[in-house]
Amino acid sequence: MTQTQSALVEALYRVPEHGKAEIIDGEIVRISPTGIKPGRAGGRIYLSLQRHEEVVGGGYAFPDNVGFVVDLPRRGSFSPDAGWCVGDPNQMGFADGAPVFAVEVRSEGDCGPRAERAILAKIKDYFAAGTVVVWDVDVRDVVAIKKYTAADADRPAVFQEGDVADAEPAVPGWRFPVDDLLARGH
Numbered sequence: 001m002t003q004t005q006s007a008l009v010e011a012l013y014r015v016p017e018h019g020k021a022e023i024i025d026g027e028i029v030r031i032s033p034t035g036i037k038p039g040r041a042g043g044r045i046y047l048s049l050q051r052h053e054e055v056v057g058g059g060y061a062f063p064d065n066v067g068f069v070v071d072l073p074r075r076g077s078f079s080p081d082a083g084w085c086v087g088d089p090n091q092m093g094f095a096d097g098a099p100v101f102a103v104e105v106r107s108e109g110d111c112g113p114r115a116e117r118a119i120l121a122k123i124k125d126y127f128a129a130g131t132v133v134v135w136d137v138d139v140r141d142v143v144a145i146k147k148y149t150a151a152d153a154d155r156p157a158v159f160q161e162g163d164v165a166d167a168e169p170a171v172p173g174w175r176f177p178v179d180d181l182l183a184r185g186h
Contacts, residue, residue, distance in 0.1 A: 005023075005076055008023045008026070009023070009076070011028050012028060012077060012094070013094075020064070022077045023077040024075055025075075034107045035108050038106060038107050038139055041137055042064050042103060042137075044180050045082045045137070046062070046082040046103075049061030049174065052171065058086070061083070062084075062085060064079075064080075066079065066095065068080075068094060068097065068099060068129075069095065070125075072125055078098060078099075078122075078125075080099065081103045081104055081105040081137075082103040083099040083100075083101050084099060084100055097129065098130045100132045101132065102135070103135045104123075104137065105139065106136070106140060108140065110140075111140065127148075131170075133150070133169070133171070134148045135147055135165070137181070143161055143178060144159065145158070145160075145165045146158055146159075149169075159178050160178060164178070165177075
């Protein structure tokens with residue numbers, strides 16, 4: 001890690017109010033808080049992964065706002081909405097390297113050509129950093145999960161209502177019903 005990268009990582013630890021941010025193009029880029037529906041979607045995915053960790057093992061689940069430090073030409077970190085890692089879950093600092101499975105849940109404004117280019121660029125960065133599977137989760141209108149794999153990054157599998165999504169081969173044996181993302185009032 002260069003001195004500049006090290007300084008950026010130290011600055012990432014000091015983002016005010018412990019806010020969410022990532023290192024992109026040599027700068028700390030703050031990420032706005034999300035809304036209720038996308039926040040609950042990320043939480044539901046995390047809880048399902050957490051149950052898988054407890055029952056099956058083989059890795060560990062993490063929730064939103066965990067930092068992963070990487071060394072790519074344009075990106076120095078990720079902070080996915082949920083995901084799965086292997087290795088030591090007991091370290092205090094940011095994870096060194098990318099998760100094997102990352103979840104990106106779209107917020108209200110994440111639509112249109114610019115947003116599509118941004119998410120696809122981020123997915124490519126995940127794969128360049130070693131991530132095996134990335135989910136692009138959209139709960140805005142039509143609930144859908146696009147599963148991108150490093151092995152076939154240009155042709156995502158699409159899961160919609162009634163489908164059961166997976167994160168193979170990153171999280172062996174784990175399944176997630178897309179219907180669990182549907183808004184339910186209780």
